[in-house]
Amino acid sequence: MIKRILLLLGAGLLVLIGVLVFNTLTNTVKTDTVASIPEVAIDTNAAALRLATAVTMRTISHAHDAPVEVAEFEKLHAHIDRSYPLVAANLKRQVIGGHSLLYRWEGSNPSLKPILLMGHMDVVPIEPGTEDNWDHPPFSGKIVDGAIWGRGTLDDKLSVFAILEAAEYHLAQGHQPERSLYFAFGHDEEVGGKNGAGQIAAYLKEQGVQLAFTLDEGMVIVQGLMPGIDDPIAFIALAEKGYLTVHLTATATGGHSSMPPRETAVGKISKAITRLEENRLPAALRRPVSDMLETLSPHMPLSLRSVISNRWLLEPVLVSQLAKGGTTNAMVRTTTAATIVNGGTKDNVLPSTATATVNFRLLPGDTVDGILDHIRTTINDPAIEVSIKQGNEPSKVSSSTSDHFALVQKTINEVLPDVLVSPGLMLAGSDTKHYEALAEDSYRFLPMRFSKTDLPRVHGTNERIMIDNYAEIIRFYIRLMENAG
Numbered sequence: 001m002i003k004r005i006l007l008l009l010g011a012g013l014l015v016l017i018g019v020l021v022f023n024t025l026t027n028t029v030k031t032d033t034v035a036s037i038p039e040v041a042i043d044t045n046a047a048a049l050r051l052a053t054a055v056t057m058r059t060i061s062h063a064h065d066a067p068v069e070v071a072e073f074e075k076l077h078a079h080i081d082r083s084y085p086l087v088a089a090n091l092k093r094q095v096i097g098g099h100s101l102l103y104r105w106e107g108s109n110p111s112l113k114p115i116l117l118m119g120h121m122d123v124v125p126i127e128p129g130t131e132d133n134w135d136h137p138p139f140s141g142k143i144v145d146g147a148i149w150g151r152g153t154l155d156d157k158l159s160v161f162a163i164l165e166a167a168e169y170h171l172a173q174g175h176q177p178e179r180s181l182y183f184a185f186g187h188d189e190e191v192g193g194k195n196g197a198g199q200i201a202a203y204l205k206e207q208g209v210q211l212a213f214t215l216d217e218g219m220v221i222v223q224g225l226m227p228g229i230d231d232p233i234a235f236i237a238l239a240e241k242g243y244l245t246v247h248l249t250a251t252a253t254g255g256h257s258s259m260p261p262r263e264t265a266v267g268k269i270s271k272a273i274t275r276l277e278e279n280r281l282p283a284a285l286r287r288p289v290s291d292m293l294e295t296l297s298p299h300m301p302l303s304l305r306s307v308i309s310n311r312w313l314l315e316p317v318l319v320s321q322l323a324k325g326g327t328t329n330a331m332v333r334t335t336t337a338a339t340i341v342n343g344g345t346k347d348n349v350l351p352s353t354a355t356a357t358v359n360f361r362l363l364p365g366d367t368v369d370g371i372l373d374h375i376r377t378t379i380n381d382p383a384i385e386v387s388i389k390q391g392n393e394p395s396k397v398s399s400s401t402s403d404h405f406a407l408v409q410k411t412i413n414e415v416l417p418d419v420l421v422s423p424g425l426m427l428a429g430s431d432t433k434h435y436e437a438l439a440e441d442s443y444r445f446l447p448m449r450f451s452k453t454d455l456p457r458v459h460g461t462n463e464r465i466m467i468d469n470y471a472e473i474i475r476f477y478i479r480l481m482e483n484a485g
């Protein structure tokens with residue numbers, strides 16, 4: 001009897017191993033190889049100079065309630081009109097929300113749904129005290145060492161200018177798209193985009209415009225950040241995380257600290273934060289992160305490939321591994337981050353209130369209401385009031401199997417043949433949320449090449465774009481307009 005059970009178990013184990021090995025070995029690269037196209041000739045130096053000039057215009061978004069740098073935006077608009085005369089002459093241009101720009105390039109076939117390419121003209125301020133750390137002043141637009149230096153060269157004047165370079169190129173060639181193209185350039189993305197992208201989207205909705213897809217900044221080409229993959233990877237974000245900031249207020253009896261109650265307001269708020277940090281939201285593998293792992297796993301080392309290929313059995317192992325890293329944890333979880341605490345003003349006085357601010361970034365599939373429930377039940381203290389400071393739901397998850405995705409992917413393969421393409425999840429927010437309801441698919445990708453050391457340049461010191469990479473970005477948009485239009 002025992003022998004038979006052992007035999008059965010042994011046979012079962014063999015079958016299991018067989019399945020695991022089979023799944024691993026059959027998990028190979030599925031995409032057809034796309035032929036690269038010959039490099040389009042563009043005047044790279046002239047293009048670099050136009051972007052460099054745009055950098056000198058201080059279109060800074062200071063805060064969402066701060067006044068707009070009107071004169072600087074007007075200078076930038078004039079610079080755009082001067083730089084791209086064919087765009088100015090042939091495309092319909094509207095100023096919306098005061099300083100944002102919307103262009104429409106009429107296609108010859110009105111039955112094709114338009115696509116919308118996005119960028120933003122505003123930039124973040126320079127953190128006070130860091131001005132001297134820049135190798136070249138942040139608004140100098142210096143062209144040195146094969147790079148254009150300054151605020152906006154990565155985020156995100158380069159999108160605006162690369163899109164316009166591409167349109168001007170096609171117009172000079174006498175090209176006319178079959179499909180209508182929109183270009184939308186916001187002026188307040190860095191402070192939420194309500195007056196720019198928000199108003200452009202409202203205008204398009206009012207006009208009854210329905211878009212095939214939108215393409216915005218967001219994810220980029222990274223190298224050396226994915227375990228076991230040496231090739232550069234272009235991540236096309238199919239979704240972005242949601243955002244929720246809550247304000248917690250603890251109340252207690254105030255008075256002299258010589259006779260404190262058992263629990264003070266400061267103690268209560270500290271306990272609430274501790275409970276939230278100790279009871280994080282559960283980790284889960286969901287789209288688009290699962291799409292990303294499936295796409296990239298054939299390129300990964302055998303150990304990782306075998307785990308990802310056998311998710312039906314090993315998903316818990318995979319999720320717990322991902323939850324260990326900083327970036328990968330943010331891909332599988334709604335994150336919890338206490339960012340501000342306040343309470344008390346004097347050594348010997350009990351404050352009657354203490355407050356905390358906690359920021360959550362919501363994984364697609366979670367909801368603001370669900371997170372609020374989690375907060376209340378986790379804190380489990382009726383003396384702590386929970387209120388929303390700011391909140392928006394995670395975006396929907398766009399398709400990675402649609403013609404639209406295939407079109408962006410093909411364009412990348414044609415122009416940047418050394419790069420792998422994968423779906424991705426954007427951990428921060430973008431202007432795309434404003435257009436989501438108008439488009440079948442919303443993608444966030446810009447072919448900037450990033451290494452580990454480049455990440456801190458965005459919103460940081462020594463922001464700069466390599467001119468060779470800028471030329472690739474222009475060629476990407478040229479080809480995208482061709483493929484889409």
Ligand SMILES: [Zn+2]
Pocket residue numbers: 120155156189217
């Ligand atoms: Zn940006």
